[in-house]
Amino acid sequence: MILCTCEKCRYTFEYPRIPEHCPDCGAGSVRKATAPEVRDFARIRKILREEIRLGLWEDGSSVQPLYSAPYTASGYDTAVSV
Ligand SMILES: [Zn+2]
Numbered sequence: 001m002i003l004c005t006c007e008k009c010r011y012t013f014e015y016p017r018i019p020e021h022c023p024d025c026g027a028g029s030v031r032k033a034t035a036p037e038v039r040d041f042a043r044i045r046k047i048l049r050e051e052i053r054l055g056l057w058e059d060g061s062s063v064q065p066l067y068s069a070p071y072t073a074s075g076y077d078t079a080v081s082v
Contacts, residue, residue, distance in 0.1 A: 002018060003033040
């Protein structure tokens, strides 16, 4: 799996190859995720796993470790809180 990021909407996701179009917004500007994006992805996935473990999601099995949020200079402006 390759970690990919959409240039347009900053959606970061795992995919077997770099897709032609973003699965979120449909833009044709998907590229390989950069090191900071890989780091953020791992961090968010960890938070999501913890929230699933705590039962904050009704059906944890349907929650995908995918993440989309506006990107700021300081990193993802995430609404996730613990
Ligand atoms: Zn996109």
